[in-house]
Amino acid sequence: MHVDLNIARFDPESGEKKPYREEFNIEVDETSTVLDGLIKIREEVDGTLGLRCSCRSAICGSCAMRVNGKAVLACNTKISDLVSDENKSINVEPVGNMKLIKDLIVEFDTHWQKIKAIEPWVKTDAPPPEAEYIASNESMMELIGVMGCIQCGACVSDCTVLAVDESFLGPAALAKAYRFLADPRDDANNQRLKDLNEPAGMWDCTRCMQCVEVCPKGVDPMGRIMKLRDFAMEAGYKNTTGARHAEVFSDIIKNNGVLNEFWLPVKTFGMFNIPEMLKLAPIGLKAMMRGKMPPIFYEKIPGSKNITKLFEKTKVV
Amino acid sequence: MFDFDVIVMGAGLAGMRAALAASQNGSKVAVITKVYPVRSHSNAAQGGINAALTDRGDNWEDHAFDTIKGSDYLADQDAVEVMAREAGSEVINMEHMGAAFNRDDEGRLGVRAFGGQREARTFFVADFTGQALLHVLHEQVLSSGVQVFEEWFVTTLITEEERCVGLVAMDMRTGELHVMRSKAVIIASGGVGRVFEPSTNALICTGDGISLAYRAGAGIMDMEMVQYHPTTLKNNGALMSEAARGEGAYLLNAEGERFMERYAPNMMELASRDVVSRSEQTEINEGRGIDGCVLLDARHLGEKLINERLLQIRQLGIDFAGKDMVTDPVPIRPGMHYIMGGIKTDIDGLTSVPGLYAAGETACVSVHGGNRLGANSLLDTLVFGRRSGEHASEWVKTQAPASIDDTHASRCLEEIQSLLDRDSGEMFGQIRLDLGQTMNKHLAVYRDQKGMEQAKSDLADLKQRYASVMVQDKNKIFNTNLIFTLELGFMLDCAETTIIGALERKESRGAHTRTDMPERDDKNWLKHIVVSQSNGKPKIDYVPVNITKWQPQERKY
Numbered sequence: 001m002h003v004d005l006n007i008a009r010f011d012p013e014s015g016e017k018k019p020y021r022e023e024f025n026i027e028v029d030e031t032s033t034v035l036d037g038l039i040k041i042r043e044e045v046d047g048t049l050g051l052r053c054s055c056r057s058a059i060c061g062s063c064a065m066r067v068n069g070k071a072v073l074a075c076n077t078k079i080s081d082l083v084s085d086e087n088k089s090i091n092v093e094p095v096g097n098m099k100l101i102k103d104l105i106v107e108f109d110t111h112w113q114k115i116k117a118i119e120p121w122v123k124t125d126a127p128p129p130e131a132e133y134i135a136s137n138e139s140m141m142e143l144i145g146v147m148g149c150i151q152c153g154a155c156v157s158d159c160t161v162l163a164v165d166e167s168f169l170g171p172a173a174l175a176k177a178y179r180f181l182a183d184p185r186d187d188a189n190n191q192r193l194k195d196l197n198e199p200a201g202m203w204d205c206t207r208c209m210q211c212v213e214v215c216p217k218g219v220d221p222m223g224r225i226m227k228l229r230d231f232a233m234e235a236g237y238k239n240t241t242g243a244r245h246a247e248v249f250s251d252i253i254k255n256n257g258v259l260n261e262f263w264l265p266v267k268t269f270g271m272f273n274i275p276e277m278l279k280l281a282p283i284g285l286k287a288m289m290r291g292k293m294p295p296i297f298y299e300k301i302p303g304s305k306n307i308t309k310l311f312e313k314t315k316v317v
Numbered sequence: 318m319f320d321f322d323v324i325v326m327g328a329g330l331a332g333m334r335a336a337l338a339a340s341q342n343g344s345k346v347a348v349i350t351k352v353y354p355v356r357s358h359s360n361a362a363q364g365g366i367n368a369a370l371t372d373r374g375d376n377w378e379d380h381a382f383d384t385i386k387g388s389d390y391l392a393d394q395d396a397v398e399v400m401a402r403e404a405g406s407e408v409i410n411m412e413h414m415g416a417a418f419n420r421d422d423e424g425r426l427g428v429r430a431f432g433g434q435r436e437a438r439t440f441f442v443a444d445f446t447g448q449a450l451l452h453v454l455h456e457q458v459l460s461s462g463v464q465v466f467e468e469w470f471v472t473t474l475i476t477e478e479e480r481c482v483g484l485v486a487m488d489m490r491t492g493e494l495h496v497m498r499s500k501a502v503i504i505a506s507g508g509v510g511r512v513f514e515p516s517t518n519a520l521i522c523t524g525d526g527i528s529l530a531y532r533a534g535a536g537i538m539d540m541e542m543v544q545y546h547p548t549t550l551k552n553n554g555a556l557m558s559e560a561a562r563g564e565g566a567y568l569l570n571a572e573g574e575r576f577m578e579r580y581a582p583n584m585m586e587l588a589s590r591d592v593v594s595r596s597e598q599t600e601i602n603e604g605r606g607i608d609g610c611v612l613l614d615a616r617h618l619g620e621k622l623i624n625e626r627l628l629q630i631r632q633l634g635i636d637f638a639g640k641d642m643v644t645d646p647v648p649i650r651p652g653m654h655y656i657m658g659g660i661k662t663d664i665d666g667l668t669s670v671p672g673l674y675a676a677g678e679t680a681c682v683s684v685h686g687g688n689r690l691g692a693n694s695l696l697d698t699l700v701f702g703r704r705s706g707e708h709a710s711e712w713v714k715t716q717a718p719a720s721i722d723d724t725h726a727s728r729c730l731e732e733i734q735s736l737l738d739r740d741s742g743e744m745f746g747q748i749r750l751d752l753g754q755t756m757n758k759h760l761a762v763y764r765d766q767k768g769m770e771q772a773k774s775d776l777a778d779l780k781q782r783y784a785s786v787m788v789q790d791k792n793k794i795f796n797t798n799l800i801f802t803l804e805l806g807f808m809l810d811c812a813e814t815t816i817i818g819a820l821e822r823k824e825s826r827g828a829h830t831r832t833d834m835p836e837r838d839d840k841n842w843l844k845h846i847v848v849s850q851s852n853g854k855p856k857i858d859y860v861p862v863n864i865t866k867w868q869p870q871e872r873k874y
Contacts, residue, residue: 012794043744046789047789047790050795054521055519055520057361057633061356101490101795102794115459132412132418134423134424135420135424137424141625144417147417147442148445149452150448
């Protein structure tokens with residue numbers, strides 16, 4: 001089978017500041033993966049091609065890269081799934097949101113610093129028991145779901161928040177943080193939640209789903225971040241914009257049966273929060289000029305009392 | 318120049334366990350690893366870790382006996398006793414550090430059955446136990462004072478007055494060489510998988526540590542004992558965990574027969590690995606295979622159990638063989654998986670070179686002898702990783718720093734420069750492939766004199782080709798072309814020790830099965846074969862097997 005691998009190359013020693021493109025036309029088997037293709041190039045055509053890879057079984061996390069614009073593990077991405085009779089070309093680039101070193105190799109330093117920042121080790125108040133801790137299989141299965149993370153960086157690569165704010169802890173570190181909060185053996189939940197409640201923490205995720213989409217191990221980082229938020233709310237960490245947003249959102253629906261988009265931001269930031277109100281003003285003006293300004297007063301929907309009752313019955317705050 | 322008490326080469330389970338033990342004992346510790354720690358090959362261990370816990374009604378003697386029988390009586394029984402006795406505390410320690418582990422109904426650690434053992438004593442985290450433990454140890458290293466040199470490649474061990482006093486390593490990101498002085502070096506750099514093609518092993522498993530120790534004069538033991546895992550995927554040789562059979566999956570031949578009935582009527586699919594691999598190979602050789610494979614059939618286990626306990630290998634089957642084990646049998650065959658041999662050590666990890674230790678797959682204590690039981694490798698890494706870390710950190714308290722300097726690096730640099738200066742010649746890739754194919758052809762499940770001699774002469778040719786190998790990449794930053802070429806040099810050393818050992822052992826024992834000498838010969842060969850370098854030439858020594866209380870018997874499953 002023929003394939004054209006179009007690879008983003010970067011030679012840090014050439015003096016060129018920018019990556020360039022190079023296309024390799026190679027023959028591969030029907031079952032070959034993108035990684036097989038890259039290794040073939042590296043061993044038979046151009047020994048200078050730089051990439052990381054090791055296990056070839058989607059467990060070591062070395063070979064994350066962007067293939068046709070999406071972060072994947074090259075070792076479990078089949079070439080035959082990406083080419084057709086008309087289109088034999090595959091686009092290969094390094095992962096995003098990380099600094100480039102050479103060709104497909106990027107710096108993971110910031111990533112590891114963020115992992116370390118969440119203090120990823122079990123903290124206990126008392127010395128451990130003589131035998132194992134007693135814990136339900138269910139609670140362990142929940143952890144095992146997150147421990148499946150291989151730190152490949154695919155989620156970090158395609159995170160839309162990291163693309164605009166590099167200080168964000170990011171999906172991998174937050175998912176790892178969740179693993180400790182959900183661990184019945186860990187006693188540091190309060191401290192952990194306090195730290196994760198800070199800016200660049202759990203509330204900065206915009207729920208775009210990219211991390212869930214690209215994770216090759218089904219870890220569901222965003223889902224874990226949402227659970228972190230639940231933990232934070234339950235523990236009373238409500239003094240953040242994110243927490244207030246969630247509360248106000250819920251409150252408005254509870255009382256009116258429908259979302260009031262005018263009051264949502266105003267109540268979230270607080271009406272007397274002058275700087276934030278001034279920031280909102282231009283958006284309001286623009287919306288008004290285009291006739292998109294949400295009404296200040298909403299009619300409650302018919303039967304909204306039933307919705308209030310539903311909220312009370314299910315005890316949603 | 319860097320200066321440490323203890324330097325650990327490798328950041329898999331053995332390396333990180335050793336580093337933590339040495340650090341907790343007060344040593345200044347560095348870990349040098351050619352990949353980020355969580356990329357290490359300990360990741361690939363799927364099924365679990367063995368321990369006989371007394372509160373489950375199990376006892377360490379039974380575990381020890383199963384291990385010794387599994388080893389075909391080549392394991393040193395004092396070492397096996399140590400491993401079996403200390404297994405429980407190591408597993409519990411990992412649990413305390415945060416490893417999740419599947420649980421039983423009472424919330425205690427759950428067990429699954431594994432090959433070659435009469436009791437179910439394998440503790441597990443789904444089917445990625447190695448990965449789970451590796452990440453937990455990495456977390457502990459992050460919270461410790463251990464300094465990790467990530468993506469640094471060791472080129473040479475430094476010895477002075479026959480004592481190991483440090484090493485030279487390349488920072489792959491800059492290409493610079495550095496001298497790292499220490500009072501002890503612990504090699505924990507894993508196995509030699511890539512010497513064989515195909516292999517379940519990761520591309521990083523190139524026998525670096527074994528070769529470096531060999532070059533430094535250490536004894537290399539039992540290298541002929543190469544484990545072929547019974548269930549590797551047809552297409553890419555990926556590992557399908559023994560956990561599948563532990564949970565009850567069958568092996569079927571082309572006629573749909575559970576053929577293990579004829580080879581191991583009691584243990585069936587859970588006989589020890591050498592036995593199952595030989596049985597499969599016999600079926601295939603006698604025409605009852607399908608396209609060079611037999612079938613792993615897990616359909617009767619049901620989707621729920623498969624998803625809870627075998628999820629990763631289910632995905633591997635789908636990704637790499639196009640077979641979903643919930644609905645289809647998966648074609649598998651024996652594939653090179655593990656080296657029982659390695660750097661000869663005592664039960665504290667010490668090699669024949671003072672100051673030089675080894676632990677994990679790199680080492681040969683020996684606890685696995687002629688055949689390793691599934692789920693004993695993780696245990697080996699933790700028990701002997703810790704012991705070597707503890708022992709090394711005690712040893713360094715009595716040692717003065719050696720008087721070495723940066724000249725060691727400049728000497729290495731000259732060698733590398735002359736390699737880079739070569740502008741014509743063959744690249745490493747084809748030499749490595751030819752090596753792997755020769756080894757896989759002649760030193761596989763079944764061996765004979767003629768084949769092994771062929772391998773020996775092939776190796777001589779390959780060495781000659783390697784002597785004029787060319788590195789295409791002349792740059793410094795992340796020159797993986799150079800790294801792979803240096804690794805191939807390590808692999809050729811490892812192949813040499815394997816071929817020498819295999820030709821020397823004139824019997825069949827464990828994984829070393831000769832069609833021309835099919836019987837085990839306890840009278841002449843109940844001993845280890847140790848290869849070391851003497852004046853640049855390999856020299857063979859014998860060491861008797863340490864037998865404490867289990868006399869060799871006929872081995873039946």
